[in-house]
Amino acid sequence: MSEVNTGSLSPPKKYALITGASQGLGRSIAMELAGRGHGVVLVARSTDKLKEVVSLCKELNGGRAIALEMDLTRPDAINDLMTELERLQLSIEVLVNNAGEAVWGFFGDMPLSDHLRMMRLNMFVPVELTHRMLPLLLRNEKAYILNIGSMTGYNAMATFSTYSGSKSFILRWSRSLRMELKEKGISVTCVCPGSVLTGFTERAGMQVMDDLAKRFGSPPGPIARSSVKALFSGKAEHVPGFLDGITATLMGLLPTGLVEKISSGIYLKKLPHR
Numbered sequence: 001m002s003e004v005n006t007g008s009l010s011p012p013k014k015y016a017l018i019t020g021a022s023q024g025l026g027r028s029i030a031m032e033l034a035g036r037g038h039g040v041v042l043v044a045r046s047t048d049k050l051k052e053v054v055s056l057c058k059e060l061n062g063g064r065a066i067a068l069e070m071d072l073t074r075p076d077a078i079n080d081l082m083t084e085l086e087r088l089q090l091s092i093e094v095l096v097n098n099a100g101e102a103v104w105g106f107f108g109d110m111p112l113s114d115h116l117r118m119m120r121l122n123m124f125v126p127v128e129l130t131h132r133m134l135p136l137l138l139r140n141e142k143a144y145i146l147n148i149g150s151m152t153g154y155n156a157m158a159t160f161s162t163y164s165g166s167k168s169f170i171l172r173w174s175r176s177l178r179m180e181l182k183e184k185g186i187s188v189t190c191v192c193p194g195s196v197l198t199g200f201t202e203r204a205g206m207q208v209m210d211d212l213a214k215r216f217g218s219p220p221g222p223i224a225r226s227s228v229k230a231l232f233s234g235k236a237e238h239v240p241g242f243l244d245g246i247t248a249t250l251m252g253l254l255p256t257g258l259v260e261k262i263s264s265g266i267y268l269k270k271l272p273h274r
């Protein structure tokens with residue numbers, strides 16, 4: 001881990017920590033929070049991209065942006081992150097568990113190590129980080145946790161078994177946590193986006209889905225705005241985007257088996273036959 005840019009810090013107040021803030025949705029959420037005046041702690045691996053987000057955020061919030069470069073899947077990563085936060089003595093009131101990846105393909109065809117790494121990033125990291133951050137968040141009269149799920153977490157999905165499973169976990173965990181923490185002044189929100197145009201699908205090796213993603217995907221800016229709005233209005237769960245919101249509602253009304261068949265069918269059709 002290395003600190004990319006601490007800049008000159010003003011007294012620590014109202015910081016938000018965002019994982020996966022170097023690009024995509026996390027970058028847009030960081031900028032949205034900085035635009036609302038929050039200091040931001042940005043966590044990801046890519047030094048250059050983080051530097052760029054730091055300077056964009058500093059322009060928005062008057063200079064309060066810090067980047068912590070780290071691979072969150074490393075066994076000691078959260079320990080190192082907490083040590084760094086302790087050293088920086090920041091008051092953090094918002095935690096955004098955003099960093100995530102997808103493994104796409106038939107379960108048995110994909111290396112086990114890919115499934116396990118993804119499960120670590122998408123599930124173990126948010127759990128460990130939230131557990132370790134709770135004492136810091138509880139120091140505030142009011143604090144917020146934003147967990148990034150996915151619409152794929154709403155139903156079983158062939159070709160996305162461990163990914164959709166990880167996002168189902170995030171949703172259930174998030175809603176359970178919300179009930180426990182409400183009385184303690186911490187509001188927990190789970191945002192479940194549909195397709196967001198971030199390059200996420202390319203990184204998951206899903207280039208064959210590009211045409212669909214371009215047709216139905218949303219740019220990350222409005223999704224981030226809607227997510228942050230849902231967070232501060234204290235929503236338990238939110239599907240950003242008008243069309244995705246309608247789709248999620250319809251999916252909830254149809255028989256589970258039918259929804260699974262339709263949504264899995266779209267992805268199965270795109271995978272080469274075994």
Ligand SMILES: NC(=O)c1ccc[n+]([C@@H]2O[C@H](COP(=O)([O-])OP(=O)(O)OC[C@H]3O[C@@H](n4cnc5c(N)ncnc54)[C@H](OP(=O)(O)O)[C@@H]3O)[C@@H](O)[C@H]2O)c1
Pocket residue numbers: 019020021022023024025026043044045046047049070071072073098099100101102121148149150151192193194195196197198199200201203
């Ligand atoms: N895009 C979509 O269509 C979509 C839809 C629904 C839900 N989501 C969810 O939204 C979240 C963000 O996705 P996105 O589309 O913005 O993805 P993205 O563009 O690929 O960004 C992922 C972020 O996570 C960071 N990251 C990845 N592995 C990491 C690691 N081992 N340690 C630290 N940071 C790591 C990446 O930064 P570095 O590479 O610099 O480390 C990057 O900042 C994810 O949880 C995803 O599941 C995305």
